[in-house]
Amino acid sequence: MNLKVTVLGCGNSAGVPMIGNFWGQCDPDEPRNRRTRASLAVASPETTLVVDTGPDFKLQINRENIQQLDAVIYTHGHADHLHGIDDLRIFRLRGKKVIPIFSDEKTIREIEERFAYLFMENGPDGLYPRAVEPIIFHPEFMGQPVVIGDIPVTPFVQSHGVAGTSLGFRFGDLAYSTDMTDLDQQALETISGIKTWVIDCNGYKMPANHVHGTLKSVLALNDIVQAKQVYLTHMPAFMDYKTVLEELPSGYEPAYDGLVIEVEA
Numbered sequence: 150m151n152l153k154v155t156v157l158g159c160g161n162s163a164g165v166p167m168i169g170n171f172w173g174q175c176d177p178d179e180p181r182n183r184r185t186r187a188s189l190a191v192a193s194p195e196t197t198l199v200v201d202t203g204p205d206f207k208l209q210i211n212r213e214n215i216q217q218l219d220a221v222i223y224t225h226g227h228a229d230h231l232h233g234i235d236d237l238r239i240f241r242l243r244g245k246k247v248i249p250i251f252s253d254e255k256t257i258r259e260i261e262e263r264f265a266y267l268f269m270e271n272g273p274d275g276l277y278p279r280a281v282e283p284i285i286f287h288p289e290f291m292g293q294p295v296v297i298g299d300i301p302v303t304p305f306v307q308s309h310g311v312a313g314t315s316l317g318f319r320f321g322d323l324a325y326s327t328d329m330t331d332l333d334q335q336a337l338e339t340i341s342g343i344k345t346w347v348i349d350c351n352g353y354k355m356p357a358n359h360v361h362g363t364l365k366s367v368l369a370l371n372d373i374v375q376a377k378q379v380y381l382t383h384m385p386a387f388m389d390y391k392t393v394l395e396e397l398p399s400g401y402e403p404a405y406d407g408l409v410i411e412v413e414a
């Protein structure tokens with residue numbers, strides 16, 4: 150089966166431009182520098198999933214004209230990956246079904262605490278039906294494929310440095326690793342054999358970063374994984390698209406919002 154993977158957003162927590170139209174080193178005339186907060190859509194002919202619902206969720210869904218949403222899978226609970234979740238109410242009303250949301254237990258608990266009204270039948274003021282249904286990826290799910298709709302998804306635990314852990318996901322021969330500093334042996338085994346890797350490089354030329362990947366860490370990890378095509382994501386305003394593209398070795402490219410990758414699952 151072929152899956153269509155779309156990079157909905159490849160920006161860091163501030164996006165590019167940052168608020169106040171601050172472009173940093175990014176050329177404002179290069180459309181691929183306009184980066185919304187990190188997110189991915191994965192679609193089969195029958196099912197559409199998204200990974201994370203950041204603050205730009207509605208803009209991304211409208212930009213890609215996504216009409217149907219069957220589930221959301223969350224990498225972790227940081228604001229730039231979660232705070233567009235309110236718009237799931239609208240998919241729930243239009244699709245007339247509760248949206249399943251998948252993540253590890255700590256992330257589901259964070260979402261329940263911060264967006265409790267989305268889990269309530271009729272909400273605190275009786276205005277809205279329950280919008281979401283949580284499904285927990287327990288530790289024994291890690292490295293094991295689950296099928297959501299008809300899309301196989303394999304979650305794995307990633308180090309998010311001093312921020313704790315996040316989840317990465319494998320869809321067929323592609324893996325998505327945002328907000329990641331390092332991977333353990335189980336995660337590396339889970340993504341063994343992938344062709345394409347969308348990976349956090351927020352730290353780019355820094356010698357190290359305490360919560361994100363750097364080019365040095367990305368190259369070292371892909372020495373092991375050997376993905377033929379690597380797309381950098383979670384990029385800040387100091388990473389100009391064309392400059393970075395020229396600096397990268399072959400097989401490595403910065404992602405851009407709207408990038409579509411065909412994946413075999």
Ligand SMILES: [Zn+2]
Pocket residue numbers: 225227309312328
């Ligand atoms: Zn994060």
